[in-house]
Amino acid sequence: MDSAQGNFSPLKHFVVAKKKICDVFEQLLEYVKEGSLFVEETCQNEALENIASHNQQEQIQAYAGKLQTIKDVLARRHMKVAFFGRTSNGKSTVVNAMLRDRVLPSGMGHTTNCFLSVEGTDADHAYLKTEGSEEEKSIKTVNQLGHALHMDESLDAGCLVRVFWPKTKCALLRDDLVLVDSPGTDVTTQLDSWIDKFCLDADVFVLVANSESTLMNTEKHFFHKVNEKLSKPNIFILNNRWDASANEPEYMEDVRKQHTDRCVNFLVEELKVVDREQAPNRIFFVSAKEVLNSRMQRAQGMPESGGALAEGFQERLKEFQSFERIFEASKLSHSEFSGLAFASVTLDLVLERSGAWLELALNTSIF
DSSP states (O other), X not given: OOOOXXXXXXXXXXXXXXXXXXXXXXXXXXHHHHHHHHHHHHHXXXXXXXXXXXXXXXXXXXHHHHHHHHHHHHTOOSEEEEEEOSTTSSHHHHHHHHHXXXXXXXXTTOOOOSEEEEEEESSXXXXXXXXXXOOOEEEOSHHHHHHHHXXXXXXXXXXXXXXXXXXXXXXXXXXXXXXXXXXXXXXXXXXXXXXXXXXXXXXXXXXXXXXXXXXXXXXXXXXXXXXXXXXXXXXXXXEEOGGGGGGSGGGHHHHHHHHHHHHHHIIIIISOSSOTTTGGGGEEEXXXXXXXXXXXXXXXXXXXXXXXXXXXXXXXXXXXXXXXXXXXXXXXXXXXXXXXXXHHHHHHHHXXXXXXXXXXXXXXXXX
8 A cells, every 4th residue: 555655754854864964064064164263374474384385275165165165065955866767657647646646747649849847836826937937927827837838939849838736635745855857868869958957966867767668868868968077876767668578478577687687788888877686676677657547536435446456466567666765865865974984084084184283293292
């Protein structure tokens, strides 16, 4: 059974841990700045010229700059998850399934023609803001949102529309999460500008693939570009529309293995973002449409397995739930590891040099 989000959302662990990490870096930055000031004053004092060099001053200032950059990134309140894939692979439906409601236009006859971010608002109504404008445009229904997007001729594939959805209607958005839907990677040649504009601050990337076909070069090319600009981006692959496999159960395991092998090779050999042991935990076989329908039925007090669902629905639902849990846990552990590793290096550097300076000062009777 699909568990309710509410106050027990795993994303709360991310929010709490992120605040703790921010506090740690705040203290580290203050400590390093004090050390930097000491080294600077020492370099300017001719009587202390043997204690610290200008090269050491530049090094510790560089560390202070790196700490400030990390602190600024961590200061962002939200966790940003960006969804990419070819047109009509079901990216918008995946986002809606995670939000447990039809927030974004999706389905037959609709394609996302610009970037759409969804974030929570404390207001009791939904609204959107288009790029370059602070005007809040009220939207009451998904159809109204879709109409507004298609009627605005100023919106192109490189534009961002921010959708603000009431937190009271979606528990997931109460945990500082921003989900970004995108046009298909096959509709533009402006991949570099897309990445610079929308991807550099993303915490997680989700490649939504069509399990009825294979990974296409346009999808791979986009993530190769991302990999060039970001150090080991946090990538997950959703093989969507896996419910179609129920029509040919005798081939299901073979097809799944083929998809898995190709996805593992893409993550491990081509992108080199994870090792072969970790890769299977980044690959999922789901039906976002099934998950969305079942969650909406459950929200209305109806059986979540009601309606015409293909055989194996419960397994696909569990796999979608696993994706939701694992991507959040992966982001959290990545942040903790990066923060602790950098903190360790910085502290070792400062402590080592401070100790050497103090020992030298005592031995030469300066103090």
